[in-house]
Amino acid sequence: MGEVLIELEHVGVAFSAQRRLSGGRFWALEDVSLQLRRGERLGVIGRNGAGKSTLLRTIAGILAPDRGSIRRAPVSCQLLSLALGFVPHLSGRDNAVLSGLMLGLRRREIMARLPSIREFSELGDFFEQPIASYSAGMMMRLAFSVAIQVEPDVLLIDEVLAVGDAEFQQKSGAAMRSRMREGHTVVLVSHNEDTIAALCDRVIWIEHGRSVLEADRETVFAAYHRDMHPPVGTT
């Protein structure tokens, strides 16, 4: 077992419900505890609105907990955001540099990777054109090609394993899976149980903002299925 990189203890995160002077707060995360160790690939499962994305942004350090505590070893931690900082009137090349900088890369690192970004995105000469002229699919190909270059100590992924048409989905999915198998520490949020089963060693199950169970994937999936499809005869 690797050292503990990030540890959450009874973490709660609240948002203001409305922009009113007397606006109440709602707790997107109520009480979540987890440990992330170096080299571990942790999957997060749970129904819609369970707080999975909020949890990921809390681990990323974007959201600060309103209660509970979070301990973090001095590691870089990046949420994989597609098309972060994209500006419509700039070329694909300029947007790649901009988005790469936003995702934490140094400028010379992005410059060195521009040829491979261009190649992976399959944009050809469009790479030099303003992205305002791109189709939605082209935009996602560029966005993914930039995002896959980012190499933080802890990679946080929210459902963006594969994008684009069927062919590019296969290619991007394969690139992402190989990134995850390279021994990086990863936290992956997904609705798709198969994805999590294929890529993660450990799984945490979140329900109504609370961590229900954190264990190896077989144990968690068994409990999760029992909860979703209770045996006939029980209510």
Next chain:
Amino acid sequence: MRQHLIELVLFSTYAELRAEAARSYLGLVWWVLEPAMMMGAFYLVFDVILKSGGPDYLPFLLIGLTLWQWMKSCITHGGYAIWSNLGMVRQVRLPPLVFPLIAMLSDTVKFLFVFALLLVILWCAGYPPNQAYFALPLLFAAVFLFAAGAGFVVAALVPLVPDMRFVIEQVLTVVMFLSGVVFALDKVPPPLQQVMALNPIAVLMDAARGILMHGMWPNWIGLSKVAAISLLACWIGATVVAQLASRYPKLAS
């Protein structure tokens, strides 16, 4: 980490300027044409129609408006920058002050274009270059610090109270008229004059006009006081932003 942020701010500034130039047919030309049109409007009203100007009015007005537009755009664009980038703030962990800085730097680049045009006009109008020009970088530094100080404070608060935006524009218009931008403060009754001379913007305006029109070195003591006040405002703004940084990602935009 720090070097990465410098690269991010500089490249984002370049990207913002480039995108802005690409958004309209005339592109870069608007950076100069828009302020020129505004100056024309003020000249028409205050000199041609109201005849309230005086012999040196044209250079007086142009210098005042050029500097004021720079300050104002830094304060408003910088001031709204965190609020208008809340979408990004929710997705990535960056110091929030990055956003006002990018806005202020790109406004500064645009100001330099307008200022170059201003110099040409002044030379043609009989106000040649002089050795007091060497004081311009220090004057610009003081103006930028002042605008940044005000902009940071506004930037810290607008995400929490977006309603402030409707007030700020009006307040800035009043401040412009009270700061000797379009008419000289010696036109105001004497008791008020003394109060208004304490206004940091009036000090900056005087210094700029002294250099560009009369070849006079600025009042260094006055300029230092303005710089000190501005640094204090920058510090207050940056501190408040740091205090509120954890709240921004949780706000609705």
